[in-house]
Amino acid sequence: MTTSPMPPLTWQAALTTWQLALGWDLAVLLACVGYLLGLRRLRRAGQEWPRRRAACFAAGLVSIVLATNSSIAAYSSAYFSMHMIQHLTLIMVAPYLLIAAHPLDLWQRAARDPERVRSVLLSRPVSVLTNPMTGFLLYAVVLAATHLTPFMQLMLQHHVLHHVEAVVYLVSGYLCFLAVIGLEPTRWQRLSYPLRLAFLMFAMAPDTGIGVVLMGADHVLFPDFARMSPDGTAGLLDDQRLGGAIMWVGGDGLMALAMLVLAVLWIRSTGPQAGFGDWLESARRSALSGTAGEAGGDVIAESADVDADERALADYNAMLARLNGRTSGGDAR
Template identity: 55%
Template sequence: MDPLTWSNALTSWQLSPWDILVVLLAVTYLAGLLRYRHLGRWPIRRAAAFLGGLLALVVAVNSAIGVYSEALTWVHMVQHLVLIMAVPILLIVGRPLELWVAASGTTASRRLENALRSGTVNALTHPATSFVYYTVVLVVTHLTVFAQLRLEHEWLRHFEIVLYLTSGYLLFLPVLGSEPLRWRRFPHPLRVVLLMAGMLPDTLVGVVLMMAPNPIAPGYRLARPDWGPTLLDDQHLAGAIMWFFGDATMAVLALITVGVWLRSRGPEAGFGTWLESARRSALAHTASGSAPALRDSADVDADEQALADYNAMLARLHQGSGSRQGSGSQQGSGSHQGTDSYQGTGPHSPGGSTGEAAPADPAAAEYGTGNTWHDRPERGSR
């Protein structure tokens, strides 16, 4: 193989079996755009992102990156980052699944949606599954004998590309995707956690390659016996590229996700729909007349009646606490005086709009907030 120069970097190209997949995906996506025309206008930025992802795949396997990835470890690392990060991210932003579901006929669309929401797909696209898969792929393909075997067997090189594309796609799908999948509304805080966790295997692989005292894949020397850096220097450079650019990509995506999180509302802004549903249900059970409206409310915190009922519940709890304290005081000192009232000061508390103390018990409203417990008649006697 000729030495890597600027001239060779620009002119070294090769054909690959992956070109067939690129053509099929491009034709399918463009066909979806044509069928979508009767529904509206598909955003150009999505189409550009998807086609850009296919172009990045072509560059990674057909250009000098693909040619010299068999001779230089650091070039292979560049190819790896393009395949596991750049290509999947661009494809996800293009939202091909959403396009195909919308552009399909009614029957085909329903079948596709059912398939995408099946138990198998839910398990494969689960963020925890994706993270484990991503970690295993990075460690196995770089820090084990696999790194040497891929140089000896061409089918392993293609299998490695499959691993990079699928692991990257599944990892970034719940972070960036709005596809018709179960995890499309993955909470923003957990998206940030997933991205930060993704930095761990990147750092591990990068540091190990930089610190390893011996070459992990000595077969690279066979492709360039008389040019290029030493195997160890080449490997150290590859580790530095992996560590810096891998973590930098994750960090940038995490910052973008935080920005989206701060501007968002709804279940994604918290820790998931299940937590919001539990809070809504708890408040609904404390509310009497407003329970149906509370369950249907888009924003629990904007429901004035629900918050008033919630404050009333707190007042009853406070009343019970005061009653127990008053009983203990009577036993200890013989005093029969005890007061218990709930001071409503907030705008959502009963009586809070006037700034006056609001009685916690409806009976207290009739007999005054200063009555002692023994002066108040039993409710059943009225």
């Protein structure tokens, strides 16, 4: 690993600086081939696969390549802020896109023995691994261990740890968000939308807390960035605070984006007649039933299998009969 300072980070350098990450590139290539083979097998079986899922998978792989081969990776050992951009790309952006591509669903549907794959995905070890709380704990521990301990200093001194960190980011992000933003055939695929939204709000805490700590530090926590920084030790503290802001605002922003997508999917899943309108309808029927019960009307004394709309109409008629009875009584007096 070279320890000579990087050239100043300009727009030209940001667009033209690239490095070869052979291990990552090979992994991306294998993942791409595996996904394409799955699509090919589905097509031969006459099954359809949404194009948007394939597009998400391609975008996820591209984001990994950018995070490990482009100037983001080249300058991640020179600027803490650039390291944080790489971090968010690997722990949130790439996992979001890969999960949206449904690779586990594709694996099950394209397998020669789908039931065997299904049994694996529903097995106890996989269920524990894909449990949202397992993913969250791993996510929180990884963030704290790589930013609030001497690990960052060791990573800057031993480049192999940089690749280990990147793998851990990608895996922890994937496991953390798999059951929350995905609909993969695991034990946790039926989590309710309110629970998913609550989980994402809860998951903002590590990014916010660690980001605030990094922004509020009054001294440089990772002085070894000066070895490759074109500015030396100058500006390290400001760059560290910028990295903390990126972690806080960027991390919470990406969480909020996922929450927005989930909210839209929740609204769509309820259908045009459900949601808030359905709640109002339930309240109206309850009020009518109570009113009819006070009148003692026999109109709603129907069997339990009467259609809900017919019961509502009967309740309404009973209320009118009650009001009409009161009016008639008042006239007679």
